Amino acid sequence: MGAAWLQFVASGLTTGAIYALVALGFTIVFNASGAINFAQGEFVMVGGMSAATLAAAGVPLPLAILLAVAVAVIVALVIERVAIAPARHAGTVTLIIITIGVSLFLRGLAQLVWGKGVFRLPAFSGEEPIAIAGATLLPQSLWVLGGATVAVLALRYFYGRTLAGKAMLATAFNRLAAQLVGINTRAVLFASFGLAALLGAVGGVLIAPIAFTSYDAGIMLGLKGFAAAMLGGLGSFPGAVLGGLVLGLLEGLGAGFVSSAYKDAIAFVVILAVLFFLPGGFLGARSSDRV
């Protein structure tokens, strides 16, 4: 029985890393605009689907990945210009509906372009499971975990050390003040959408070998990614990763020990309990209202 719970943990970490990558994308857009981008799951899907179809057409894998990420970023930037920027002064709920409309549009477009089939990418470094004390982990899961870690470190560096990143942080903090010091806040929103799509697409590519991808893969990923971001603390990058891993672990352990049918419900109950006591999530800002 000892190996069993270790396998539950391994299973949970695998799914958790996937959620972490999606959650990071939510955090980026939230940091730049205060809005939730419900189309984030679709960015992940576009990245994965583009790479899978390119690879199936014979394009060598590294090039396929590069092109796929480029496609996702371009799509995101176009959407930002057409749908988000014109509505940036609208209320939060309106923006949410707009991003939902965008996700529907992207899903419909994906369905037309790629059909309704399920695709996968070949694993990056082989399919042999790695055995650790009786539990098994796929090498691709390590890629996903590694990808999430690298992403967090890179974002930390970007936001902390580069001028562009600091400009984004400033805009998130107080848009008016940022404009007053000469930051082009429209460009910040534009760039952050592209960045979120970049991250999402990379995530989609990394998970395609184990989670597959299809035109509607974005729905569940978006939902779980949002939940993970809220759990870990919206606006915090380490929080997004932590939230993703915890959510995955809750599902894996819930499936293993309690009931595989109810594992999602268990995870959400825990999230609700956390939110009731810590509305900002684990690492989110302890918010105080300005009166």
Place this chain on the structure above:
Amino acid sequence: MGLSTLSRAAVRPVLAALALAGAAASVQAQEAIRIGAFLSVTGPAAFLGDPELKTLEMYVERINAEGGVLGRKLQLFSYDDAGDAEKARTFAKRLIEQDKVDVIVGGSTTGATMAAVPLAEQSGTPFISLAGAVPIVEPTKKWVFKTPHTDRMACEKIFEDARSRKLSKVALISGSGGFDKSMRAECVKVASKYGVDLVADETYGANDTDMTAQLTKIKASGAQAVLNAGFGQGPAIVTRNYRQVGLTLPLYQSHGVASREYIKLSGPAAEGVRLPAAALLVSDILPANDPQKPVVSNYRKNYEDKFKSDVSTFGGHAYDGLMLAVNAIKAAGSTDKAKVRAALEATKGYVGTGGVVNMNANDHMGLDLTAFRMLEVKDGKWSLAK
């Protein structure tokens, strides 16, 4: 020119015009035969509805190109219910009330079908369902028929095979969708008939990406074989995880993943997996004297040539549904709904992609267990299990 000459000169063109008008009128009077379809073309059951729609559209076109049925063209009215039973009901109502169809071939999922059954019964419209569960035809409903094998038949075929391999302890793992749950329930019901003892009963969500936790529990349950009642991408992930956790027990899948896509997604892990399926998937290796060989080979060639994608047994069910309807209309000599229904019920010896169909007043499906073949994955391809 006298008046009589003038009138005689005028009479011929007028007569000709009248004759033409009469011919045109009689062609117009040959109204199209309306076939209605509500299918799950998008959503969680797109796996079912997409090939079904493609098949219906392709064959309606082909039949019309060959002259139609009873000299009339076929007209297809199709709607996408996206896997939602309530939408399916609305579309079924639309087909019956607004589009005034003569026969319905549709209902990709059991939920969608059951939602439309009362409408078909009340309005007296023949309804050929493309869904799997037993309640559709048990108890028999006057106006409702179905073409796919029931999930109970799949369970029976699998347990029959397990018994022949002396496997009596079977672990179940299934998804959370309607197809999965329905098949799981049927398997639980018929297990004891085949001396099978179900030692585990795990489930996973439709969009889950890792089932190693559930498979680890199954590993510890003392099972001699595993049955995955599922469809969509879940079973492929289960198959990969199966090898990952080191399970080597015989693995049975459901007829829901009888497709080349399943093998592609599962990779080498699919080797040795068995499942019950219609002969369509192995049309190329069927013996020459197999009664189904011409029909399935023909359908497969047409589908793969036109759509450049692998044939699917679900598309085959739609083909059977359409052909049964067309044959019934021909036998009835009209689209009178009562006559078509009676002709459908009297179908005997129809060789379709699903098997040989023999219906009667108590059996509105017409297939028996021989319609299912036990297939096994060998060298990355479907082959007939020995």
Place this chain on the structure above:
Amino acid sequence: MPAAATVSEAPAPARAWLARPRSGGTLLLAALVALAPLALPNNYAYEIAIQVALNAVVCIGLNLLIGYAGQISLGHAGFFALGGYASAILASRYGVPVWLSLPGACAVVGLLAWLLGRPTLRLKGHPLAMATLGLGVIISIAITTEDRWTGGPDGMQVPPLVLFGLAVQGEQVWYWITGALLVATVWLALNLIDSPNGRALRALHGSEVAAQTLGIDCARFKLQVFTLSAMLAALAGALTAHYAGFITPAKATFLHSVELVIMVVFGGMASVFGAVVGAAVMTVLPQLLTALKDYEMMVFGAVLVATMVLFPQGLVPTLARWWGGRPQ
């Protein structure tokens, strides 16, 4: 002898009465409901009308929560489905007559909403959205998994409503029932908004802190609106179940909750008629778009985005503003 007074010379109070939404607007809606059957050619059209009416009832409640009270709920489909299942289970497994199981289901869901609402509504903004989303998902999973009660993913059959010994079946009968319900709900909602409770709600939306300093018990009002909107959703869900004769868990999914929020925001927040218009458009539009086949989802998404970009406050308030020519 003076000529009979024409409408334009009608005494001022009557004109003012007609111009107010509660009276004039409701009258107009009632007239629309009464006259619409002249334009409905077949039972399918009646079916769509019934769906519009029931969706509108849910949306009016949801609008009170989102538009007037300024909260958000991404899980309202859960209440809708619970209402349907509760009434179905009471009626078919416990033999409760449907005219009793309907209000019973509303009461059960109302109680649940009241209990769950107390901790949930202490959250604001995105955490509240997440909490309501989570509630909806949990309800959806429970309904799908407990198949001994609910029939599982394929749903369950629901007995019809029986009044005075007669089964209430048929599109036309149900049209009148749901139409009357819609008019009544609109009238009730407009009354609520004009009442002291309604003004408290609007103050709450404006600024919760300011409202508290005025002595308004915000937590209580938020909970009241939440419970009311949950009960309206449950009522609509139960009526849908008994009308259609069956119910499936598809009614409890996150996607359905999102559909409801789209209807409310599209039609116009803080506008009761906006909720009705939003429900009408979002119910009829997919039926019209079926002609587009594969392009349907894409076009629907594009239409949604375009409308929200052009009418950020929703259809009805923006149109009302253009019409009235003055800022709201």
